Amino acid sequence: MSDPRKDATNPADELGPPTPRARIRRVREKLLAWYDAHHRDLPWRRSRDPYAIWISETMLQQTRVETVIPYYRRFLERFPDIGSLATADRDDVYEHWAGLGYYSRARNLHNAAQMMVADFAGNVPSNAEDLQKLPGVGRYTAGAVASIAYGEPEPVVDGNVIRVLTRLLDMRADVTRKPVLERLWHEAGSLARGARPGDINQALMEFGATVCTPKSPRCKRACPLARMCHARAAGTVDELPNKPRKKKPKPVEAVSVWLPRGNRVLAVQRPETGLLANLWEFPGGELERGEEAKAHVERIVRNSVGLEILNPTYAGTVEHIFTHRHLQLHVFRAAGAEGRVGLNGYQAHKWIAPKKFDSLPIASLTQKALELV
Ligand code: SF4
Numbered sequence: 001m002s003d004p005r006k007d008a009t010n011p012a013d014e015l016g017p018p019t020p021r022a023r024i025r026r027v028r029e030k031l032l033a034w035y036d037a038h039h040r041d042l043p044w045r046r047s048r049d050p051y052a053i054w055i056s057e058t059m060l061q062q063t064r065v066e067t068v069i070p071y072y073r074r075f076l077e078r079f080p081d082i083g084s085l086a087t088a089d090r091d092d093v094y095e096h097w098a099g100l101g102y103y104s105r106a107r108n109l110h111n112a113a114q115m116m117v118a119d120f121a122g123n124v125p126s127n128a129e130d131l132q133k134l135p136g137v138g139r140y141t142a143g144a145v146a147s148i149a150y151g152e153p154e155p156v157v158d159g160n161v162i163r164v165l166t167r168l169l170d171m172r173a174d175v176t177r178k179p180v181l182e183r184l185w186h187e188a189g190s191l192a193r194g195a196r197p198g199d200i201n202q203a204l205m206e207f208g209a210t211v212c213t214p215k216s217p218r219c220k221r222a223c224p225l226a227r228m229c230h231a232r233a234a235g236t237v238d239e240l241p242n243k244p245r246k247k248k249p250k251p252v253e254a255v256s257v258w259l260p261r262g263n264r265v266l267a268v269q270r271p272e273t274g275l276l277a278n279l280w281e282f283p284g285g286e287l288e289r290g291e292e293a294k295a296h297v298e299r300i301v302r303n304s305v306g307l308e309i310l311n312p313t314y315a316g317t318v319e320h321i322f323t324h325r326h327l328q329l330h331v332f333r334a335a336g337a338e339g340r341v342g343l344n345g346y347q348a349h350k351w352i353a354p355k356k357f358d359s360l361p362i363a364s365l366t367q368k369a370l371e372l373v
Contacts, residue, residue, distance in 0.1 A: 015173060015180065018183075028200055030224040035199055035202065042065065054149070057144045075097070082122055085109065085110065093107075098359050103278060108136025128142040129142075143157075151197060155189040157184050157185050160204065161184070162175055165187050169230055172240065172242055219232055219237065249321055249323070255297045258315070259337050260334070260335075266341070267282070267352050267357060268304075280366070282331070284300060298312065303344055304346065315332060315333045331373060358370055
């Protein structure tokens, strides 16, 4: 079997001519028929309200469908329309996002709602170009909202769509290269042109999520496109899409401390920019390479919040892999702290009731630390 990675030379030569219209038509018909028979009944699919569709598409970025469903319902109950979201308090928006992660999405939703009120007469823009003027709305979300809510023939390309298309076309070039990705947008655009563009986009994504899956795709038993699939004919299904292997993330260790005073506990807010911007966490900081957590936890807390902690005891370690870093966070529990708070590297702090901690905007890493203590 050929190695797609070795074949990936000049994408322009390798990609060949775009898919003929007749084949596009057949793929559309089969996918739509499959979608009509098999699509999942999801709450946002019952709505044609552009606002609700925009909220769902934003929540679905980086988050699984099952996780999103209860958040989507709660969020829409509290902020049923653009006006209620635009005029809401930022903390209230964050509170209804708490636990969903990637809080920049909540901030962008809030800012975008205000922009819709100011610049779009209180409506969700109806075309992909205007949609992309909103904070947090990229090419994918703009295509999804324009096609699903407004029936515009705009494509979407996400990980599922890339997988389905590269396999259908046996496209072996490196999909992280711009011309290759552009070609995929072009193919997705051809598919979106015609009746029911929103459904064809959802069909492609749903098909990628449930049939043409990364591992063990259901080619034999459940695929309506099997006979038209070039990768299946060529035996390259398991090798596509061709994505170069990522570099291993750098290992980093840090400490963080559950720090009570009376019946409150200290929460600190990260800076406005950088990793986990604006999120709240326990005070702490990174260890230098080779430093032992127990030996340095007091110094690190003194440097970051100016307090002398009393009797820190080790509670456990939680891990998280960010794009470039593999973080091990050693969590401690202190008996108390002396001194006055003086922040270094944080933008704010508050002493809050322990059970209120998880209603703050926190990262999933802090959620794991919270479960430990
Ligand atoms: S035959 Fe397999 S690889 Fe090809 S489209 Fe169907 S599920 Fe995907």
